[in-house]
Amino acid sequence: MKSTIANGVWPTMVTPYTEDNKVDYEGVLKIIDWYDKQGVAGIFAVCQSSEMFFLSKEERLELAKFIVENTPKHMGVIASGHVADTACEQIEEAKEVIDLGIDAYVFISNKFAAPDEGEEVVKKNIDKIVNSIHNINFGIYECPYPYKRLITPETLKWCADTDRFLFLKDTCCNLEGLQAKVNATAGTNLKIYNANAATLLESLKMGCAGYSGIMTNFHAELYVWLCENYAKYPGKAEKLQAFLGAASVIECQCYPVNAKYHMQLEGLGINYHSRVKDKNELTQSRQIEVKQMQVMYHLVKEWLDI
Known part of the structure; x- marks a missing residue:
């Protein structure tokens, strides 16, 4: 059982489909290879970006x-698939995914209690x-569907003190909230991965471990560069952050269709x-907007020499 997972970028993996609406496993292989070439730490599989609520259990x-x-093998895999409502169903659901050999099982925070x-x-x-x-560590994702439940710093500390939680995908989009969670988990194995692009640089400075968000499906390697180089090249990091924050508004456009379209443009x-x-x-x-963002992405890559 792993006692930690790597810092850095953990893409929220999208699911490609065939024309007859089945999972396209050749496409899955291509996306894994694309993530690998972009230098990510690992993959967050079967999450909301994967359309897990629209996939059958099988x-x-x-x-x-x-x-x-x-x-x-040099990349980690954490996974969710946490869609059941009752605790008993959730336990069985989790065990089946865990038996596949993942590094950590990620719970959806809103499944712990009603609104x-x-x-x-939640704690109960x-x-x-x-x-x-047993024999597995966990993560938590503050998923906005079917409703958004943010984990409080106090509850997060309680989770961290169990020594079973390694990962939080934070969606509070608030630097004060992130700082409180970083402070609450200081000295534990639980790491916080920001899902919000606009606040990423400041959150890295305060102690977040990396990024796990939608925009990894457009230009993960820029997030990898930022996570690895923000302290060494602060001036470039500020400019890169300005692009990443502005580009991230495309999340509101037509996701995950637009991300898959971008991947198509990338070959x-x-x-x-x-x-x-x-x-x-x-x-x-909207397609033109994605194409224009892709042009800017490659210009930024050239500027960073990556």
């Missing part, structure tokens, strides 16, 4: 198994689940069909 397990078996339930319910359910699953040869969004929503003007 598809979630098959996809996770395929990713584990085909990801290079009107407090932190004591976490305690029940964690004590029912991956995948379909940009999605089960979450109608690909026809990616209108001509």
Whole structure:
């Protein structure tokens, strides 16, 4: 059982589909290879970007198994697939994914309690689940669907003190909130990975371990550069951050269709069909926006000499 996971960039992996709406495993291989060439630390598989709520249980397990078996050994794999509602179902769901050989199983924070339930319910359910699953460490993702539940610094410290939690994908999009969580987990094995591009540089300075967000599906290598070089080249880091923050507004456009379209532009040869969004929503003007962002991405790459 791993006691830590690597700092850096953990892409939230998208799921490509064939024309007849099945998981495109040739496309999955191409995306894994693309992430690898961009220098990421590992992959966050079967997450919301993977459309996990729109995959059957069999598809979630098959996809996770395929990713584990085909990801290079120097990269980590963490996975979720946490969609069940009751604690008992969640335990069985988690065990099946864990048995595939992942580095950590990632829980969705909003599955620990209903919107009107407090932190004591959250901790009670976490305690029940964690004590029912052995020989694996965990992560938490503050997923915005079906509702967004941010983990409080106090609850996060409680999780960290169990010595079973290694990863938090934070979606608070707030530097004060991030700082409170960094302070709460200081000296523990739990690392915080910011999902918000605009606040990334400042969050790295305050002690966050890296980035795990949507924009890894457009230009992960720029995030890798920032995570690895922000302290060494502060001037360049500030300018790169300005591009990353501005570019990240495309998250609101037509995701994950636009990310798959960008991958197609990058030569991956995948379909940009999605089960979450109608690909026809990616209108001509939106496609042009993605193409224009791609041009800027390559100009930034040249400037950074990567």
